[in-house]
Amino acid sequence: MNLRIRLAHLAAVALASVLINPLPSVASTDDVSDGQWFHELLRTDEAHKTSDGAGIKVAVIDTGVDATHPDLIGSVLPGADFSPEGPGEGIVDKDGHGTGMASLIVGHGRVAGIAPGAKVVPIRQSVHGRGATADIARSIEWAVAHGDIHIISISLVDGFDDPAVRKAVNAALDADIIVVAGVGNDPQQPVGYPAAIPGVVAVSGVDRNGQNSKASAMGSAVVISAPSDGITSAGLGHLWQAGTGTSAATAIVAGAATLVRAAHPELSAAEVVHRLTATATDKGPPGRDSAYGHGLLNLVAALTADVATTGPDAPSSAEHAPTTPNPVNRTALAIIVGTVAALGALVLLILRSRRRR
Numbered sequence: 001m002n003l004r005i006r007l008a009h010l011a012a013v014a015l016a017s018v019l020i021n022p023l024p025s026v027a028s029t030d031d032v033s034d035g036q037w038f039h040e041l042l043r044t045d046e047a048h049k050t051s052d053g054a055g056i057k058v059a060v061i062d063t064g065v066d067a068t069h070p071d072l073i074g075s076v077l078p079g080a081d082f083s084p085e086g087p088g089e090g091i092v093d094k095d096g097h098g099t100g101m102a103s104l105i106v107g108h109g110r111v112a113g114i115a116p117g118a119k120v121v122p123i124r125q126s127v128h129g130r131g132a133t134a135d136i137a138r139s140i141e142w143a144v145a146h147g148d149i150h151i152i153s154i155s156l157v158d159g160f161d162d163p164a165v166r167k168a169v170n171a172a173l174d175a176d177i178i179v180v181a182g183v184g185n186d187p188q189q190p191v192g193y194p195a196a197i198p199g200v201v202a203v204s205g206v207d208r209n210g211q212n213s214k215a216s217a218m219g220s221a222v223v224i225s226a227p228s229d230g231i232t233s234a235g236l237g238h239l240w241q242a243g244t245g246t247s248a249a250t251a252i253v254a255g256a257a258t259l260v261r262a263a264h265p266e267l268s269a270a271e272v273v274h275r276l277t278a279t280a281t282d283k284g285p286p287g288r289d290s291a292y293g294h295g296l297l298n299l300v301a302a303l304t305a306d307v308a309t310t311g312p313d314a315p316s317s318a319e320h321a322p323t324t325p326n327p328v329n330r331t332a333l334a335i336i337v338g339t340v341a342a343l344g345a346l347v348l349l350i351l352r353s354r355r356r357r
Helices: 030-034 038-042 097-106 133-146 163-174 246-263 269-278 299-304 327-356
Strands: 015-018 057-062 119-124 130-132 151-154 178-182 201-206 224-227 231-234 240-243
Touching: 030 231, 038 224, 038 246, 057 097, 057 133, 057 246, 097 119, 097 231, 097 246, 119 133, 130 133, 133 151, 133 163, 151 246, 163 178, 178 246, 178 269, 201 246, 224 246, 231 246, 246 269, 246 299
Parallel strands: 057 119, 057 151, 151 178, 178 201, 201 224
Antiparallel strands: 015 130, 231 240
């Protein structure tokens, strides 16, 4: 059975685009398995001994999801449709991109997802991989209002920092939802939006050797990296497709966050992200860098390592932390204020004494 190859749609200003680049045509059914190479790198089978993501719902904001694909039957719940063809439940996909991303999260057939026990809630933002950023904002808002979404996966990128999208993302973060997004596929361009919004888990890509992908943007906003090159996923017509891009890496990290949330329900969204970043395998220069972020996703360690929590309101990275006064500075300020107040009182007492005399 031939694989179907999807071509990426180029991004335009104020238009959101999917993050898959084309691969050469392939004809052998073995290529479906070959494109699942990332499971060996991530030791997914070992991770599933701890968690399969059961009980977690992941909103996939994309081109819709074909709920009848054999790799996805039973794993797709009714969602929403904000595309020009909406309204609807998001279970129609005429592009194949959203179906592919959903399969990398919850697939249970020829394509095996990272979290096969979870459920996907499709939110159709566009018909063919591009649409107004306003529809991304509406999609995120719907996911937040839905009430029981744990993770939002966004394999879309845009060069425009839309205030409506930023507001919707902040609302999701305030609702204890993990927001994962791809950084973009052009290494010559900065990290796109919504990945560049503080608090979002911005995902870059790596190749089969675990090295930075040539089809991945870089920048200080990168939080973590994951496999992105030559990935096979479910496609149109109950077939399969192959592609390279940070779309796949985004779905894989969303799946990883799903496993951790299921295994550690006591953790907040920020603490789950902290486990992902604290256990990532350091790559490139020591410490966080613009290519890998905190490092390459380490699925087993994220689930099983002894990681100190960072508190319920901890940001996903230092640069995303809200600006707050330093405790030492607050103490010093209090001493100064107290001293000034005491001196003022003393001066006032002296003046009153002189007046009486």
